[in-house]
Amino acid sequence: xxxxxxxxxxxxxxxxxxxxxxxxxxxxxxxxxxxxxxxxxxxxxxxxxxxxxxxxxxxxxxxxxxxxxxxxxxxxxxxxxxxxxxxxxxxxxxxxxxxxxxxxxxxxxxxxxxxxxxxxxxxxxxxxxxxxxxxxxxxxxxxxxxxxxxxxxxxxxxxxxxxxxxxxxxxxxxxxxxxxxxxxxxxxxxxxxxxxxxxxxxxxxxxxxxxxxxxxxxxxxxxxxxxxxxxxxxxxxxxxxxxxxxxxxxxxxxxxxxxxxxxxxxxxxxxxxxxxxxxxxxxxxxxxxxxxxxxxxxxxxxxxxxxxxxxxxxxxxxxxxxxxxxxxxxxxxxxxxxxxxxxxxxxxxxxxxxxxxxxxxxxxxxxxxxxxxxxxxxxxxxxxxxxxxxxxxxxxxxxxxxxxx
Numbered sequence: 001x002x003x004x005x006x007x008x009x010x011x012x013x014x015x016x017x018x019x020x021x022x023x024x025x026x027x028x029x030x031x032x033x034x035x036x037x038x039x040x041x042x043x044x045x046x047x048x049x050x051x052x053x054x055x056x057x058x059x060x061x062x063x064x065x066x067x068x069x070x071x072x073x074x075x076x077x078x079x080x081x082x083x084x085x086x087x088x089x090x091x092x093x094x095x096x097x098x099x100x101x102x103x104x105x106x107x108x109x110x111x112x113x114x115x116x117x118x119x120x121x122x123x124x125x126x127x128x129x130x131x132x133x134x135x136x137x138x139x140x141x142x143x144x145x146x147x148x149x150x151x152x153x154x155x156x157x158x159x160x161x162x163x164x165x166x167x168x169x170x171x172x173x174x175x176x177x178x179x180x181x182x183x184x185x186x187x188x189x190x191x192x193x194x195x196x197x198x199x200x201x202x203x204x205x206x207x208x209x210x211x212x213x214x215x216x217x218x219x220x221x222x223x224x225x226x227x228x229x230x231x232x233x234x235x236x237x238x239x240x241x242x243x244x245x246x247x248x249x250x251x252x253x254x255x256x257x258x259x260x261x262x263x264x265x266x267x268x269x270x271x272x273x274x275x276x277x278x279x280x281x282x283x284x285x286x287x288x289x290x291x292x293x294x295x296x297x298x299x300x301x302x303x304x305x306x307x308x309x310x311x312x313x314x315x316x317x318x319x320x321x322x323x324x325x326x327x328x329x330x331x332x333x334x335x336x337x338x339x340x341x342x343x344x345x346x347x348x349x350x351x352x353x354x355x356x357x358x359x360x361x362x363x364x365x366x367x368x369x370x371x372x373x374x375x376x377x378x379x380x381x382x383x384x385x386x387x388x389x390x391x392x393x394x395x396x397x398x399x400x401x402x403x404x405x
Contacts (some may be wrong), residue, residue, distance in 0.1 A: 011121065181208060192210075
């Protein structure tokens with residue numbers, strides 16, 4: 001098996017797990033390793049990953065550290081937000097939406113460097129292994145994928161540390177104790193799961209939260225902001241034009257300040273089990289509320305309701321790793337078509353963990369004050385028309401009632 005692998009591109013964070021994987025690939029497959037570290041706005045200094053890779057013998061030309069923040073928000077987060085996507089009604093898919101971009105870049109680097117395999121550090125119990133690999137195979141059906149957690153026998157943190165020490169891999173002091181929980185972060189969210197979060201009856205300890213202040217400690221005065229939209233995408237904050245990544249970054253800071261975007265969720269993983277996680281999506285929560293707000297006055301009822309019917313399927317496809325599948329692309333085409341007139345400005349109120357839409361305006365507004373007013377509508381709507389409308393809709397109900405059904 002090892003003879004068939006000559007070069008591997010590894011999704012590399014510089015942490016203990018992926019450093020062990022790097023060395024394990026070299027030992028097990030006797031192959032060259034190319035490291036790829038993605039800057040998705042996780043808020044961590046990434047140069048230490050370069051230094052760690054060099055320490056482990058990776059030459060400079062085989063170390064990739066790419067700033068993907070703008071591409072992440074523009075080409076993945078924003079299209080998803082056009083659909084108002086939430087998995088199981090709550091989860092804004094912060095981890096799920098990052099995986100296809102990482103896979104895309106892994107495949108690109110494999111092609112650039114002549115690698116015949118990619119590798120990732122996702123475990124055999126989680127969703128990420130599925131997301132990475134489905135995306136990779138969709139982009140390159142001939143690529144080989146190595147998933148060490150499904151191959152090796154290092155099935156405990158103690159075994160991992162012992163193996164690291166045997167192969168002269170530095171082990172940080174904070175990794176020697178039992179980790180209270182694991183985290184994943186990017187510009188859209190931070191997720192935490194495991195250990196102290198495994199009992200779904202126990203409240204999430206305050207120290208788990210890293211991106212939001214406790215809503216109880218948030219400012220006592222509400223803050224009002226305005227987000228501008230063009231064709232369903234955010235383009236400005238408080239009247240200032242901004243790029244997608246910058247907009248989300250600034251909304252994250254506002255959400256952090258006001259304790260917005262915390263979610264304690266027990267979800268159904270694609271692999272079959274339920275898991276409990278804590279998600280912080282401060283800017284994404286604000287943005288999602290704003291997008292629905294502008295759609296309220298710019299989308300026709302039929303289009304809006306159809307979008308709401310499509311959303312659960314769309315969200316499930318992203319959660320399960322089918323970003324590059326034709327059915328997701330078909331749904332995306334329909335969703336994007338609906339956004340042509342989703343233009344305007346939404347005003348929001350941020351206050352102690354909540355975000356509320358308090359105003360919206362658009363040059364494409366379908367809202368007609370003449371039709372809804374309680375005052376004289378000057379003939380805009382003939383209320384007598386409602387009688388026939390009601391009778392026609394009641395006909396089948398009357399027939400059923402006469403049959404005693």
